Amino acid sequence: MQAPDLKWICPHCWRRVPRPLMSCISHRSRWGLVNEDTARESYLMAMQDLHADLNVAASGLIINPELPWIGASPDGVVTCACHEPGVLEIKCPFIAKDRTLNECVKDSRFCLTVTEEGVMSLKLDHSYMYQVQAQMRVAELAYCDFVVWTPQELFIQRIPFDDLFFDEAYLKVVNFIRTGILPELLGKWSTVPRLSATATSEKTPVGCYCGKPVDNADNILSCTSEQCR
Known part of the structure; x- marks a missing residue:
């Protein structure tokens, strides 16, 4: 940039x-x-x-x-x-x-x-x-x-x-990159189609930006931040 x-x-x-x-x-x-x-x-x-x-x-x-x-x-x-x-x-x-x-x-x-x-x-x-x-x-x-x-x-x-x-x-630039560009590059944060809230069971663990269900949650490292989806 x-x-x-x-x-x-x-x-x-x-x-x-x-x-x-x-x-x-x-x-x-x-x-x-x-x-x-x-x-x-x-x-x-x-x-x-x-x-x-x-x-x-x-x-x-x-x-x-x-x-x-x-x-x-x-x-x-x-x-x-x-x-x-x-x-x-x-x-x-x-x-x-x-x-x-x-x-x-x-x-x-x-x-x-x-x-x-x-x-x-x-x-x-x-x-x-x-x-x-x-x-x-x-x-x-x-x-x-x-x-x-x-x-x-x-x-x-x-x-x-x-x-x-x-x-x-520069602080605003860093924040923009960390919250906008990097999530998009790594996980298609803004552009990937997401499943609706009713598309999966509430008991099905979800641990990815894409919102798709996870087969084995033990292999997923999830973020506990409230800012994450």
Whole structure:
């Protein structure tokens, strides 16, 4: 499970497992893929005068042994001679293709907002905030340069790691996996057809997720938790 999924998981429970989110690349995703390299070069040009020996290295999937349930794939790892390393996350929103960022922030679906002080920033409750916080924790880096690229503008925000934000979200991820994904993988908890309460005798022992009667209960190790079916 990778970082962008954290925002979706947190308000959900195992009873609402979704269908596959995408079966093909949408035109919005294609727009982002086509323009990502251009956005990265724009970022380097904008930041090179502010940092010594600035470099962005490509990054694949990062796995942290301390966090076995999630992985992260940032758009790069930022290094320079004047600061510690960080991750780079690039967004090329299709909604901003023909609009300015000031116009886009008026749309409640957009990732950026303008504070009371007039500062544009990433929304704290947006899925991208969950994404970059997870990337920083998995990669064990202190900041993320969050970039929003449009054909007309470039937005850059350096976001520090927030351990309280991540810890709260990760607890919900672990709970989702333990109560939703693992029972489904091991015993088809949500999808297997179940026998009705009247289909078997009350005296017939049942010790499996499937709800079918057990021939020899002595060979079954059952859970005594009230949360089990």
